[in-house]
Amino acid sequence: MSVQPGRLLEKVSKEALSDPEKFWGEQAKSLVWERQWDSVLEWKPPFARWFSGGLLNASVNCLDRHISTDTKNKAAITWESEAGESRTLTYYQLYRQVNRLANALKDLSVQKGDRVTIYMPMVPELPVAMLACARIGATHSVVFSGFSSQALVDRVNDAKSKVILTADGSMRKGKLIDLKKVVDESLPQAPSVEHVVVFRRAGNPVSMGPRDVWWHEIVERAAPYCKPEMVASSHPLYILYTSGTTGKPKGVMHGTAGYLVHLYSTAKWVFDFQRSDIFFCTADIGWVTGHSYMVYAPLMHGVTEIMYDGAPDYPKPDRYWAVAEKHGATILYTTPTALRMYMKYGDSIPNSFDLSSLRLLGTVGEPINPEVWQWYFTTIGKEACPIIDTWWQTETGGIMLSACTGIDFVPMKPGSATLPVPGVDAAVVDESGRQVAPGTKGYLVVRRPWPGMLLSLWGDDEKYRNTYWSRFEGMYYPGDYALADKDGYLWLLGRADDVLKVAGHRLGTMELESAFVSHRDIAESAVAGRPDATKGESIIAFVVTKEGIEGSDALRKELVDHIRRTVGPIATPDEVYFVGKLPKTRSGKIMRRLLKSIASGDKIGDVTTLEDGAAIDEVKRAYEELKKAVG
Template identity: 40%
Template sequence: MSDTDSLSSLLDTPVVPLRPEWTIPDRVESLAAARALGGPDAYWEWVANQQRWSTPWTTVRTGEISDFRYFEGGRINVADNCVDRWAEDPATAGRAAVVWEGEPGDSRTLTYAELADEVNRLAAGLLGLGVAKGDVVAIYMPNLVEAFTAIHACNRIGAIYTVLFSGFGEEAVASRIQAARAKVVVVADAIYRRGKPIELLSTLRAARDRTPTVEATVVVDRTGNAVPLVDGEHAYAAVLESGAAGTPAVPLDPNEPSFLIFTSGTESRPKGVVHSVGGFLLGTWANAHWQAGYEPGDVYWVAADVGWLTFPIQAVVGGLACGMTIACYEGALDTPTTSRFYEVCSKHAVTKVLCAPTLLRMLRKFGDDLAAAHPLPGLKLITVQGEPLDGDTFGWATSTLDVPVVNAYGQTETGSTWTYPVYGAEDIKAGSVGTPVPGHAYEILDDDGNPVPPGVKGHLVLTAPFPTLARTVWDDHQRYLDTYFSRFPGKYATNDEAVLDHDGHIWVLGRADDVINVAAHRISTMEIEAVVTAHPGVVEAAVVGVPDDTKGTVPIAFVTLASGADADAVRIELDTQVTGEIGGYARLAAVHVTPSMPKTRTGKTMRRLLRDVIVHGGPTGDTSAMEDPSALDAVTAVVRGS
């Protein structure tokens, strides 16, 4: 069986037509108008005209994909567009901007007027601590209201921010603050996760001897314990008070650095990916506009961690730039009970949800009875990104929750998702990422850089610049050029494999480095994974390739089973299923049944750690983004006991 044949079931996935009740005629018309604008530059000019500028631009774009600038001569401020312009309008000043709930059940709501006031005071307070335009502020906290205010306070004064994942330990925090050369850190004293407080301030203090650039720390009293502060630490409330007079929003060049976000992955040195002021604002406004779309009365729950770029894209910047009401939740969605997701949706009248596919798989695992006991008649949309969406989970969510499921694709480096079926306007397919939204151009290439026809997988690249594409790697521009533009000169390499089906839908198959060679047969582990997850007894799966003396590489599956599934029977059936649908060369060398898998807090399965357990007996790379170390312990125990 050829590689093309192994994709046949995927490529034959039928279109799910847009139901009449899912169709929004105004969006159908506006999308058609956007696609008819005459090319990416004309489209981005239209997007720019939806924002408020301090100074008009003179040129839409100069340069090409690895070296470009947008809206030369213009000046803009992100906080002004995301907060001030809504607070100044009597029609929207009283609209809820952020609806927050903590894991213990406490909650807080800020209107746009209230958010603008707190951002303004915090911005002035940061200036009082010596933060100037171009200085770096590190934000080390979970999903709190103060994450919104801290980010936009930086935006207001032109400081560069970097959000540190609240699950990071001492070494990860120290290395990132040191690399960013942060001048100030905004930190919560602790967070609540799975029913207990996890200290952040003490972790930061332990890292301070390795962060000499930090001159001040702003401490948010999340727990109400009034932790005694030491020299250089300032209470968040006191900083707000010191900035009571406020400060004007600073007009900024749209190409200036706005923030940096560190990626880790398999590399020993995390990359500080840099996004621009105007580019990120424009691109994320467009992203939130098409992927979720503001409708009167909406409450948009971005069920992601603020340390995952999705949260700034869809909530803090893109969502607020669209004038949306953003729901924000602090803790774990299975705490204190498995009904927490449904309870949050009901309590806050959530109409739209963005999450990783892992959340839907978790809800599916919790069962239909739980979903039936918590109906959500006001829910209109679920959109997912971050990991491949399997067809069974798509089918369960669309039928059980009775909403369209929009599957989107993007990367930290692209600064937004750029291909997905536009909500309310386009048909969907179970697992595909639809078609590129306006303003983006792509190709799928073979190893020699030649475009491949539909039905043939290849390397996914972007062929034209767009505003949210990362501009550089912090302190290492050559690394930026080498990582993203050397493989296919003149094109941005996503380093993902993809295939275009005959309906024009893109299917992202996974990382190109997850393509394995089994006895001279090349296959993506994601293709095998799709077959494994189709088994009714499998709730979640991850397939990795490991070295083999005879075949070079062989696939191994890790699976979490549905309640009542027989592990031995599933192993036998998976062998038949994989070899029958793909071919004997794809036979699983082992199937490890595990109660949980190592994940980031954003829900991404850390497949490289699974591979490490098989090959090395334990992790060899960065584990700082892992949410629950006990999951890796469980996997290790299963492998050693097999």
């Protein structure tokens, strides 16, 4: 008699929560240790130290473990640029490059515990740099290559980085981005920096100052083998600054052992990595998805990963499909933002590519609208690929909510993040921290520590405590609004600070935006609230129509009626604006704060994380035009 779907996952999850230390101790045996731990968990709320007493090295776990096996000559990274250039590094070639760069950094006096800022384009040398830092026990801090000099200065100074690794330039949508010039502009305000290492990528002329050295020159001089520095389990592997949509960016600090155990385990459970897999994660390494599921997890598992350097819609809106077909991707892990953009152009483009190699589809970064999920499942996966909708954060280190195809099959529900992964105790609670009944909206919390959790915020334990642990006693609060259904499936409804309170009713931005996208003519939407003397807040919507559809008063009325039917009269938007694009961070998240500021007439504030400044002008224009039209 066959076991019912989900029963095995239920069994594993129950065992994990009944004895978490035993469970995570078993998972930790998958790593390579120099010295095994004395205790699995030291929990002094809100600070967790996992696998205390253990010694290990992240570089060894990603590379050395494979060098004595037949994975040695397997492709580790297959790289492609938006111009169509390709390059492949085997595990052995990657290992050699990491060793040489590690020795080169030591020659520049980088030592265990020093911080190194990495400000580079999406080239294989970026993971090489991260792993070289890990090999010598230096803490890396990757700064997204689209950031300005001031954003770089803020992050370098906060980390007190000793060295910056950069490139002469990078290409984005056919245009040169002069990274070295940005670094040069930042240096007068970054006194801790002793050296700048420059990788030759774009070939454009750059000025080399007294602190500057060429990557290729110092690597050529370096010894070919670097003995790995064994570090304590809680040694900081990296600092990653949050995107900073409000206020000063926070330096999220992740340790080594707990983080790696969480990644190794979740990658196995969620993606069910097979030796034959070609894993295509479209994230930029400047964000946590790139760190966790593009560098560390796939390399620990010895799979081949595709690394794409470019925009998803340049030179044509087909890049992900073209890259997946060319390299035979078996797993695609991308964002709902990218999928909504591709949906806008219809089915004919993806249908012109052979995507039959795909066996699993995944999403990350924000909740996926059910209509987008259905398009992904039908058009891209041809109804043959399961979809994993993963929820997690920079702070959690790795995936927290997801289907686990490597353990068991559970029925898919379009738009749901499914269930907590084994060992994660997630729940939905009310204002008082009490778990709410199924079907009731509330706040997502995690009720006990997990291995991938951040150690703290760099240099600010008090802010760490206040930001994540003060709202609900003894519980980690990620700031998300959610709902658990009768089957225990979790539905993310948007950031809690994006929840609108209309005439006493709480409405999540995600549920409203999904309702707009469910209309046949709408590709993307963003909803913001504006203070209203009568209702508390009124609903303002910004929508992007599909290709070939024009915004009009008739369509606006149709959308209002559609929202009234699908969500209810309480959700009736007061205003609907048609825009060509929405303001997003460079990681693809909609900056609703900006929309709210525009609709409320407030100051816009910090826009360092904005992908395209023209989007703000587009929103402002639509807003002013409608205002004039209605008097």
